[in-house]
Amino acid sequence: MKASSYHYKTLKDAPSDTELVSHKLMIRAGMIKPIASGIYSWLPLGLKILRKIENIIREEMNKGGCLEIYMPMVQPKSLWDETGRSDEYGPELLGFKDRGDRDFYLGPTHEEVVTDLARKEINSPKDLPLTLYQIQPKFRDEIRPRFGVMRAREFLMKDAYSFDLDEQSMRDTYSKIKEIYIKIFEKLNLDYRVVNADSGSIGGSSSEEFHVLADSGEDLLAFSDKSDFACNVELIDQDDVEKIPGMDSPDGKGKLDVKRGIEVGHIFQLGNKYSKSMDLKVQDNNEIKYLEMGCYGIGVSRIIAASIEQNHDDKGIIFNKALSPFDLVIVLINQKNDESINLKANHFYEKLNELGIDVLLDDRDCSPGIKFSDAELIGVPYQVILSKNSIESNSYEVVSRSDLSKKLLTEEELFALFS
Amino acid sequence: MKASSYHYKTLKDAPSDTELVSHKLMIRAGMIKPIASGIYSWLPLGLKILRKIENIIREEMNKGGCLEIYMPMVQPKSLWDETGRSDEYGPELLGFKDRGDRDFYLGPTHEEVVTDLARKEINSPKDLPLTLYQIQPKFRDEIRPRFGVMRAREFLMKDAYSFDLDEQSMRDTYSKIKEIYIKIFEKLNLDYRVVNADSGSIGGSSSEEFHVLADSGEDLLAFSDKSDFACNVELIDQDDVEKIPGMDSPDGKGKLDVKRGIEVGHIFQLGNKYSKSMDLKVQDNNEIKYLEMGCYGIGVSRIIAASIEQNHDDKGIIFNKALSPFDLVIVLINQKNDESINLKANHFYEKLNELGIDVLLDDRDCSPGIKFSDAELIGVPYQVILSKNSIESNSYEVVSRSDLSKKLLTEEELFALFS
Numbered sequence: 001m002k003a004s005s006y007h008y009k010t011l012k013d014a015p016s017d018t019e020l021v022s023h024k025l026m027i028r029a030g031m032i033k034p035i036a037s038g039i040y041s042w043l044p045l046g047l048k049i050l051r052k053i054e055n056i057i058r059e060e061m062n063k064g065g066c067l068e069i070y071m072p073m074v075q076p077k078s079l080w081d082e083t084g085r086s087d088e089y090g091p092e093l094l095g096f097k098d099r100g101d102r103d104f105y106l107g108p109t110h111e112e113v114v115t116d117l118a119r120k121e122i123n124s125p126k127d128l129p130l131t132l133y134q135i136q137p138k139f140r141d142e143i144r145p146r147f148g149v150m151r152a153r154e155f156l157m158k159d160a161y162s163f164d165l166d167e168q169s170m171r172d173t174y175s176k177i178k179e180i181y182i183k184i185f186e187k188l189n190l191d192y193r194v195v196n197a198d199s200g201s202i203g204g205s206s207s208e209e210f211h212v213l214a215d216s217g218e219d220l221l222a223f224s225d226k227s228d229f230a231c232n233v234e235l236i237d238q239d240d241v242e243k244i245p246g247m248d249s250p251d252g253k254g255k256l257d258v259k260r261g262i263e264v265g266h267i268f269q270l271g272n273k274y275s276k277s278m279d280l281k282v283q284d285n286n287e288i289k290y291l292e293m294g295c296y297g298i299g300v301s302r303i304i305a306a307s308i309e310q311n312h313d314d315k316g317i318i319f320n321k322a323l324s325p326f327d328l329v330i331v332l333i334n335q336k337n338d339e340s341i342n343l344k345a346n347h348f349y350e351k352l353n354e355l356g357i358d359v360l361l362d363d364r365d366c367s368p369g370i371k372f373s374d375a376e377l378i379g380v381p382y383q384v385i386l387s388k389n390s391i392e393s394n395s396y397e398v399v400s401r402s403d404l405s406k407k408l409l410t411e412e413e414l415f416a417l418f419s
Numbered sequence: 420m421k422a423s424s425y426h427y428k429t430l431k432d433a434p435s436d437t438e439l440v441s442h443k444l445m446i447r448a449g450m451i452k453p454i455a456s457g458i459y460s461w462l463p464l465g466l467k468i469l470r471k472i473e474n475i476i477r478e479e480m481n482k483g484g485c486l487e488i489y490m491p492m493v494q495p496k497s498l499w500d501e502t503g504r505s506d507e508y509g510p511e512l513l514g515f516k517d518r519g520d521r522d523f524y525l526g527p528t529h530e531e532v533v534t535d536l537a538r539k540e541i542n543s544p545k546d547l548p549l550t551l552y553q554i555q556p557k558f559r560d561e562i563r564p565r566f567g568v569m570r571a572r573e574f575l576m577k578d579a580y581s582f583d584l585d586e587q588s589m590r591d592t593y594s595k596i597k598e599i600y601i602k603i604f605e606k607l608n609l610d611y612r613v614v615n616a617d618s619g620s621i622g623g624s625s626s627e628e629f630h631v632l633a634d635s636g637e638d639l640l641a642f643s644d645k646s647d648f649a650c651n652v653e654l655i656d657q658d659d660v661e662k663i664p665g666m667d668s669p670d671g672k673g674k675l676d677v678k679r680g681i682e683v684g685h686i687f688q689l690g691n692k693y694s695k696s697m698d699l700k701v702q703d704n705n706e707i708k709y710l711e712m713g714c715y716g717i718g719v720s721r722i723i724a725a726s727i728e729q730n731h732d733d734k735g736i737i738f739n740k741a742l743s744p745f746d747l748v749i750v751l752i753n754q755k756n757d758e759s760i761n762l763k764a765n766h767f768y769e770k771l772n773e774l775g776i777d778v779l780l781d782d783r784d785c786s787p788g789i790k791f792s793d794a795e796l797i798g799v800p801y802q803v804i805l806s807k808n809s810i811e812s813n814s815y816e817v818v819s820r821s822d823l824s825k826k827l828l829t830e831e832e833l834f835a836l837f838s
Contacts, residue, residue, distance in 0.1 A: 005484055007546070007549060009546075033539060033540070035490070036491075036493075036495045036521075039491045039493055039495075041532065042490075043488055043540075044486045044487060047488055067425065068463060068466055069461055069462055070460065071454070072455075072458045072459065072573045073492060073558075074455075074525070074558060075454070075455075076455045076458075091518045096513065096515030096516075096525075098560050099513070099560045102455075113454060113460065116454065117452055120452060121428065127426070127428075143518065153517075154491045154493050
């Protein structure tokens with residue numbers, strides 16, 4: 001993509017009402033634009049990252065045999081009355097009437113809708129097991145939306161729902177989807193922990209959270225340095241928390257450490273709560289069985305913010321390749337009146353595109369200083385500097401965003417690096 | 420995809436409240452499932468088609484230099500008050516209050532939101548021209564939602580908005596986007612017409628519609644058999660319409676014919692209506708200029724219904740390759756107790772996948788009759804029949820969905836056909 005036709009615009013300063021660094025940086029980088037409290041438009045740069053995350057999730061969910069669907073945002077209240085959640089869910093559930101005076105909710109989650117779908121679609125044990133998922137905007141009417149897309153009212157979520165004939169099968173599906181989640185988070189290449197949501201318990205868990213580690217995280221996590229043991233200790237007394245670091249892990253393996261985390265995924269064994277209240281059942285031999293369900297969420301838009309909380313410095317965002325909107329930025333120096341620079345730039349651009357490298361060619365008519373600081377702000381893994389001098393000496397400076405280390409490469413070495 | 424793990428389920432009969440053939444067939448084929456009046460869930464088969472259309476649109480919009488964004492569904496009423504459309508738009512505009520008693524609308528279209536975005540993002544003539552688009556669910560509170568996804572309340576739309584410095588540039592952008600639309604509709608491979616929305620006028624038009632031709636269409640179109648002349652004559656007196664066929668085309672080229680069409684796209688030159696009311700302007704030299712806008716819609720979900728209205732027979736849907744959820748269905752005959760059939764099926768499946776052919780392998784445990792009629796119902800371009808007999812004789816029946824013609828091919832000829 002050429003920057004001159006990409007609406008590549010950044011802000012020098014973040015608005016004064018931004019607290020979290022990810023919120024500041026996403027707005028400064030031109031990824032999101034607020035339209036109302038907790039409601040954002042995604043600009044091209046931000047949407048590109050969102051799509052990369054979506055695609056990683058979709059690919060792994062599909063490989064794992066989950067089927068993608070798309071349920072409506074607008075949900076009849078009558079379904080929520082069946083499960084009693086019209087009363088229970090609380091004021092984050094935004095309700096309204098249509099022109100025919102019928103009651104609806106703007107979907108904050110889809111257990112009711114998917115259970116209604118399942119009772120129409122699942123007629124026999126032969127239809128099981130079945131896991132359906134969608135990647136879809138959700139709305140939760142937060143009382144105090146803040147922190148940008150970290151706690152927005154309208155946000156993008158991947159929600160999946162599993163249906164099984166019995167508890168054992170439901171637990172197997174849950175384990176399978178946990179493995180899919182691990183693959184997704186490995187691909188996202190973030191430092192994360194899978195945390196038992198039932199604080200402190202070990203073994204067969206009915207709910208686990210996926211946390212991206214970051215000092216700004218809302219949750220406090222205790223985990224072993226030698227095993228997978230991890231749990232959320234956010235609700236434990238502060239004095240007790242201070243004693244945790246260095247304690248033996250409850251599973252006998254290793255010592256405990258405590259860090260803060262941002263919850264970006266949550267998987268649940270729901271059992272038959274929804275299937276019973278909404279009469280989702282099949283006949284198995286001569287027995288009527290209510291289906292056993294699980295539900296599995298990933299906060300897609302939140303992952304971007306969590307990634308930035310984990311990886312940034314005073315110059316801006318540090319994205320890894322999996323999340324970065326581009327693989328590299330080529331910064332053109334004083335190209336305006338020098339056709340040789342533009343020719344070389346186009347050659348680099350086309351050659352790297354052929355190699356499958358997603359390049360942002362910064363051909364804007366502005367100072368090199370702005371281009372450098374913008375490249376650092378948006379966090380693309382590499383910058384390559386292209387000037388009259390670098391062409392003449394066949395020596396191109398390549399800057400790595402993660403540690404700002406620099407090396408000089410010939411054109412040939414440069415292509416080799418990215419192929 | 421193997422049918423046994425795809426929740427491949429069809430209905431023998433359509434619900435009694437379905438009128439249009441596309442509505443009946445989409446429900447019978449298991450593409451959509453109603454949840455409330457005019458509100459549907461998209462099942463895997465339907466969503467797959469939707470994504471194919473989305474991708475065709477996205478590819479051409481991107482090639483044409485348009486930038487993809489994603490604006491929120493929930494829009495502050497205050498923006499609509501600025502343009503006066505809070506009062507003008509009518510009861511299809513669904514409003515509600517959030518928990519803080521602030522007024523919002525559920526987005527039926529995004530002129531206000533995008534103009535608000537533009538006045539924050541566009542600061543100088545250097546930022547122009549700019550065309551932004553999104554592919555996003557919309558909500559219009561139709562008084563009488565009917566005809567399935569043809570006239571749903573929640574539906575998927577591609578909406579684009581262009582910003583230019585002056586009228587001439589706006590008209591150039593409009594023409595460019597019209598060309599992009601033509602490429603999109605050519606790729607969708609449907610019989611369509613571009614129709615002047617200002618009934619009867621010729622030449623520079625400020626609004627044109629893209630119609631898919633179908634006998635069930637709501638609009639009546641008159642068009643020349645020798646030129647691009649076409650206009651919407653739906654509002655012309657019935658007696659006059661009857662006189663049109665055979666008349667000379669107003670542009671002097673060819674004779675007129677009259678057919679019915681389904682509107683699936685609409686492009687507008689908006690001028691400065693929104694930029695003036697919302698104060699979207701730039702300084703050009705010493706002059707303040709309100710930006711000239713255009714808007715451009717495609718009814719993504721509606722295209723599926725329109726395609727089916729145009730192409731179906733008494734056995735079901737007839738999809739072309741661009742829209743079809745799969746390229747071919749391999750129907751296995753009595754494979755249950757015959758490992759040689761399953762082995763051959765897997766060989767075919769893998770080989771065709773390698774060739775980039777998207778195969779639905781019908782390995783369900785059900786009768787051949789059901790498999791044939793389901794394959795005809797969902798409208799995949801080709802069926803290949805794989806039985807013990809066909810393996811032994813190296814002679815595979817290939818059925819073309821469009822004309823139900825059959826031919827016998829050897830395994831080698833079959834792979835050649837699809838490579």
